[in-house]
Amino acid sequence: MATGRNHRPATSRSRGIPEATVARLPLYLRALTALSERSVPTVSSEELAAAAGVNSAKLRKDFSYLGSYGTRGVGYDVEYLVYQISRELGLTQDWPVVIVGIGNLGAALANYGGFASRGFRVAALIDADPTLAGRTVAGIQVQHTDGLEQIIADNGVSIGVIATPAGSAQQVCDRLVAAGVTSILNFAPTVLSVPEGVDVRKVDLSIELQILAFHEQRKAGEEAPEEEETAPPAAPPAAAVTKRSEPGPDGDVPAVMPA
Amino acid sequence: MATGRNHRPATSRSRGIPEATVARLPLYLRALTALSERSVPTVSSEELAAAAGVNSAKLRKDFSYLGSYGTRGVGYDVEYLVYQISRELGLTQDWPVVIVGIGNLGAALANYGGFASRGFRVAALIDADPTLAGRTVAGIQVQHTDGLEQIIADNGVSIGVIATPAGSAQQVCDRLVAAGVTSILNFAPTVLSVPEGVDVRKVDLSIELQILAFHEQRKAGEEAPEEEETAPPAAPPAAAVTKRSEPGPDGDVPAVMPA
DNA sequence: TGCTGTGAATTATTTCACAGCA
DNA sequence: TGCTGTGAAATAATTCACAGCA
Known part of the structure; x- marks a missing residue:
């Protein structure tokens, strides 16, 4: 969740x-x-x-x-x-929503039918990429980030969806909040910090998968009662440096999309 | 969540x-x-x-x-x-994952970097659209649904991601489960029914937005203490037929993507 | 008679607050 | 002294089980 x-x-x-x-x-x-x-x-x-x-x-x-x-x-x-x-x-009223970050994910969200149907209306699509600006996604013109504050104000937007890479999420969030947005749905894999009174909900693929993996592992363990450890790590204090098999060149959970 | x-x-x-x-x-x-x-x-x-x-x-x-x-x-x-x-x-082992439904959302998931980095590997992309089959998304060839069972078996997949329209989700789910998948991450806006022992986690944009709307409404209510009702409906029993302002031609929460 | 509405019991989760080890 | 680890208390969520209305 x-x-x-x-x-x-x-x-x-x-x-x-x-x-x-x-x-x-x-x-x-x-x-x-x-x-x-x-x-x-x-x-x-x-x-x-x-x-x-x-x-x-x-x-x-x-x-x-x-x-x-x-x-x-x-x-x-x-x-x-x-x-x-x-x-x-609160669905008897109409909620204008902006989506920031129009990569694959942002586009998927913009095309999301259930969006328009029940109380929500995509008021604007916003992206930092100038080459995207002007293009039409889901019948709506993508606008450049520069106009973000104006767009929020003009449309009375109070709900924002962040579908940018993790690196830009906090910055986008800050601008949204400063412009008056008080509810944020965050698809970027970062913890956003927001002032009191602003709601943030997070949707995070990698977290969901990891929870599934946890239970999946349990299932496997139940079939074969005896736990078989793969590579016991060093002790905690002292020189506990056993790295995970391969930390990988990529850090963790990169961006969802190049916005 | x-x-x-x-x-x-x-x-x-x-x-x-x-x-x-x-x-x-x-x-x-x-x-x-x-x-x-x-x-x-x-x-x-x-x-x-x-x-x-x-x-x-x-x-x-x-x-x-x-x-x-x-x-x-x-x-x-x-x-x-x-x-x-x-x-x-359970991330010290490698979890092969299949993604079914390669629309915008499926593509976004396939491109998701955090996927590959931490214990998960996209073993296959599957779609029912024959014109998609053979195309490459995120460096992986999309395969047709016909081969689903074979793909699952060949790759020892136990985790499946469903990114199809709501209408096909249960059917895809059934096939995944029959083929041996025991954990499912469902992006389609439907309740999936699965046999005992299979885990399902759901990610649902429209639910998240509705929860935000609820809190947003509360905030508005707090500013202006007195509740102002818009269109009081008919009483519950008897002839209670007051439809929501406009039920809309679309039912509810259509598919996320044309898979 | 059938199904809702809800107190009471149970279980889960969070928070407090502090003992105890490095 | 500083920060972890954890019982105990407080809060929240779920489930039970049944009274009561249509």
Whole structure:
């Protein structure tokens, strides 16, 4: 998962919804939208939970934080619930978004259909490469970084997506924040530091893969009960210098794309 | 963030490491690698925590699950810790990975430098589009989906990345699993169903944005204390049919890319 | 009768705070 | 003295299990 917030203890504000619940609402919303398209009028917590990939007790508890939107003995009204969750998530309004860094990843994001469909609108694509400026990606002209502040201001953008190489991410972030952006979705493999009040969420391929590798290794270990160590390293203190097999010429997690 | 596991209660196996800790290890590893490159010999929990964006108590507690790798009064030996965490994550071995769906996103992933650098190797790129087959992306020839099973078997692949449109994701997933893949990183906006023992992690742009929107809305609400409702919907039971402003012609979260 | 809504119990995670070693 | 390692306390999230309404 992605993350890196800046919040008061999750359940703080008046009708405070737990962070874990907020993270699941989009899941429910997607499942509900699919049902809505098939004109299904109502769902039980059991059915909806299955569609969203969670268990029904959790789903009911989650919904209980929003209010009592179900009908006992029947289930939930699909359309009504779609509306309620959308509203709770702030999707009944339109969020202009800028994407900075239009490499393969940035282009993929710009082309992302789900973007436009639910409350979000790509207001601008921005890249530091002058040769990219003016080119059209996903029907939108790429603009040069120079105009970043102006673009943010003109479009009232409060959400920014960073898809630049790691090296430029913090700098881009600083400019976005200075220009008024208060929520950032970061695809660059770096920890961004932001002032209080700015939310950052992180999406990081290499972290996800490493978590998978951890579990994969466990599985292998379970098949063959006895652990077989490959190359025991030197002791911790003293001259503990055993490098990993090959640290590799590349440092770590280079940029996702040449922006 | 991403998720969707299949695990015994996190802290189960003998030296069971909490899931939350596992998810942070890659973060520490990245910070440590950066220090290692700068030839920094040791770090304190405080410094490393700052670099990784967590607080030091949490970091120390995390490390305590791995063992006592620090030195009181001094800190942690960078190289040694890099090795220990790499080993714990299973990165001292090489993980061949296949990417299925070579659109913009798949291409971005294939080009992702951090991929190759730390334990992962792109063994193959696979796409259903026959016109893509044979083309070279990131120095690797794209192969047609027909050969998927063979490719998995030949390369001993256990980790698969799905970057196809939502519509094909489950089908691709089924084939990967049948061919022996036991860990899947899913970029398609769908809930995948997999048999017991297969891990799925999800990366979903639209979910991340929706979570940001939620918090963004809260911020706006705090500035202007009084909540101003836009379009109150009909009541839940009875004829509750108020559709969201404009459900839009597109359903929800279409494919990320035309694979 | 069937399914929601929710207190209570359980489990997981974070944070505190300090003993103890280098 | 300085910083780790870790019990214990606090907080958060999940699950249970059942009362209660349609």
